[in-house]
Every structure is written in structure tokens, then in C-alpha cells.
Amino acid sequence: MTAAPEWLEITLKTSRDEVETLENWLFKSGALSVTLLDSVDDEELSHAVLEPVPGEVRLWDDITLVGLYARETLLDELHDALHLAAAMLEIAVPAFTASRLQEREWERTWMDTFKPMQFGEHFWICPTEQEAPDPSAINLRLDPGMAFGTGTHATTAQCLAWMGAETARTLRPLEGCRVIDYGCGSGVLAIAALLLGAERAWAVDIDPQALSATRDNARQNGVLDKLEVGMPELVNDLSVELVLANILFKPLMDLADTLTASVKPGGRLVVSGILREQMEPLRERYSEHFEFEPGQDQDGWALMTAIRR
Structure with missing residues (x-):
């Protein structure tokens, strides 16, 4: 052989x-x-x-x-x-x-190289074979794979830190929210949202490998029953309280109408995967329908959040 x-x-x-x-x-x-x-x-x-x-x-x-x-x-x-x-x-x-x-x-x-990572007071991403540093916290179990998104990259890390920022106050900061993870990769953001209290989540991607990884990771974390996984057409007629889009600048510009329609009035859009210098043109592209909150950037990568008018 x-x-x-x-x-x-x-x-x-x-x-x-x-x-x-x-x-x-x-x-x-x-x-x-x-x-x-x-x-x-x-x-x-x-x-x-x-x-x-x-x-x-x-x-x-x-x-x-x-x-x-x-x-x-x-x-x-x-x-x-x-x-x-x-x-x-x-x-x-x-x-x-x-x-x-x-x-x-x-x-x-x-x-051996992927270690537990903390995103907020009581929110961790932990490899399945390692003991959680804080068993009483929200611990998302995830092992690295071919699909993008484990929390090690600045774009994913900033999204997870934003989601876990209120865990010192409550372990369910997204209580009652419905969430779309647009460009889900490993599904880490959708799974995190559900563990942090979201009512239901939809994870979409154009890569079949990403969809398979998302299902496996959701099953491992016990949230598959609250998650729908599929191609972007899955959320064509859906409007929710929170849309997470950790993708690149060009698709974010091209998908402005689609993502805008996916956020209900008063809901929030969180975008990442963009460079610092791309923040202003992205803000201009979405400004007709969104009120932007102060953005942030780390190591050249930016995260922006906005409220739907």
C-alpha cells in the first residue's frame, strides 16, 4: 500500500x-x-x-x-x-x-500549541483535551481544523472579546437575541452566541467544509438544536437582533444591502476582517441605515459595530 x-x-x-x-x-x-x-x-x-x-x-x-x-x-x-x-x-x-x-x-x-484563550471575565475558548481554567465560566470547546476561526486571529479574537465583554455582569449577555453568523468558518461566533444566551442562531458560508465543521463544533458544544447551518440563501428572508460578519472588506461592501436587510431596526451589526484604513469607506457604505458606535483596531485589523435605524 x-x-x-x-x-x-x-x-x-x-x-x-x-x-x-x-x-x-x-x-x-x-x-x-x-x-x-x-x-x-x-x-x-x-x-x-x-x-x-x-x-x-x-x-x-x-x-x-x-x-x-x-x-x-x-x-x-x-x-x-x-x-x-x-x-x-x-x-x-x-x-x-x-x-x-x-x-x-x-x-x-x-x-500542543493551541491553549485556552480568555475573552472577557467569564468566557473561554478551550481545546477539547485540555482542562478549562475556569470550570464555572462559559467554556466553548473547539479544536483547530481546516475551517477558519479558532480565536487565534485578531479578527476573530476581537469579535469574541466584544461578545464576552459583559460576562463579568452576566453569563448570558445575549439573552433572547437571534443571531446570524455570516461567513461562519468554524462556526465559533454562532456557537459562542448560543452559549452566551442567544435564543437561536443561523450560520452561513459558501464553503461546504466550513458548514461541516460548524455542525461538528456545534454538536460538540451541545447547541446544534438551536443552530441552523447552510448556504447564504438560508437567511435571505430573515431579520434578527444581531448579525456578525467576520469576512473581508470587498464582500462586506458588496453585501451591504443583504446585511442591512438582515438586521432588524434597533438591532446591531458587528463587522470584522477589515483593515484600519478600510473603516471609513465601510462606514460610508452603511451609514444610510446604521448609526456607528466607536470602532476599534488591533494590530492593523479593525472591528466596527453599528445600530440599525
Whole structure:
């Protein structure tokens, strides 16, 4: 029997200032996932990333980036893709190492590096195999996979921090809300909403793999009975109290009419996946029907919230 091809992994070291650009470079070259690790592997607290305040995303000073590529990827093809992506971004190709990683080892590596993350006083994202730091808190169980969204990226982290900001006051800050997670990826935002008290949620995406991951993750967290999962047409005639759209700038601009119709008057729209400099044009695109609250940004990525008129 022929052995299955091994995963291809690209590893490089960088600084906090360059991590966003190089993470983007890896994704543009075809990476299925990118992991951020502390380059200094010890127990010293002098450089550790300690508990951030709600809405804050912190990184180490020295970071190792690890990009994972599909098993069928050839090294020569990846070399070309890395150089093409660098040319598109107008950056020099940084020093990197390439290695092969068996599937089982890759899964183990994810489990070893993905740690519990806190988003608010009493809200955590925890790997299934690890003990929850606060068993009395809202603990969303999630393991990294191919679908985007575990809370490690600044865009997802800011959304989760916004959702968990009131958990010091109540464990059910979204009590009674109906929620749409538009571009759900792993389903983490829809699942978080339900665990935080939402009455019902709809998770939509154009990627079948994302829909499958969302169902699995919802089942694991015991909320599948309150969640409907499907393509965007699922919510065509729906108007709810909260719409979460952690997608990119262009689809947010293109989907303005659709997302506007999905938020009932007095409801709230939360958008992320945009850069700081894209906040103003997005505000202008939605301003006819929304009153925007003060926005926030972290490491160049922005989160905006608005109330439907």
C-alpha cells in the first residue's frame, strides 16, 4: 500500500511588526493554516503574553510563523508560489525552512500549541483535551481544523472579546437575541452566541467544509438544536437582533444591502476582517441605515459595530 503524502510545512521567524504581512504572504501562497508561536520557548515571564484586557490582542516580540500546506503540494511548486505571493505583496522573500509533517504529527502539533484563550471575565475558548481554567465560566470547546476561526486571529479574537465583554455582569449577555453568523468558518461566533444566551442562531458560508465543521463544533458544544447551518440563501428572508460578519472588506461592501436587510431596526451589526484604513469607506457604505458606535483596531485589523435605524 502506498503511504499517503505528508503535509508540507513552512517555518520562519519574524518580529511583531512584520507578522501581519508575513502571515498574509503565507496565506496568499496557498497555506491552509498559519500558526503563531513564541520564538522563545521557556517559562520566563519577562516576555510572556499575559492576560489582555477585553478587546486587546497581544503578540510576543519574537514570533515563529508556521504555514501548513496540502499534502499533494510539491516543494518546487510551493517555492514558485511563495515568490509569486511576495511579488504581489511587493516584499522580499524572507528566510524560511521547509519540512514534511505526517498528518498525525500535524494534529498533535495543533493540540500542543493551541491553549485556552480568555475573552472577557467569564468566557473561554478551550481545546477539547485540555482542562478549562475556569470550570464555572462559559467554556466553548473547539479544536483547530481546516475551517477558519479558532480565536487565534485578531479578527476573530476581537469579535469574541466584544461578545464576552459583559460576562463579568452576566453569563448570558445575549439573552433572547437571534443571531446570524455570516461567513461562519468554524462556526465559533454562532456557537459562542448560543452559549452566551442567544435564543437561536443561523450560520452561513459558501464553503461546504466550513458548514461541516460548524455542525461538528456545534454538536460538540451541545447547541446544534438551536443552530441552523447552510448556504447564504438560508437567511435571505430573515431579520434578527444581531448579525456578525467576520469576512473581508470587498464582500462586506458588496453585501451591504443583504446585511442591512438582515438586521432588524434597533438591532446591531458587528463587522470584522477589515483593515484600519478600510473603516471609513465601510462606514460610508452603511451609514444610510446604521448609526456607528466607536470602532476599534488591533494590530492593523479593525472591528466596527453599528445600530440599525
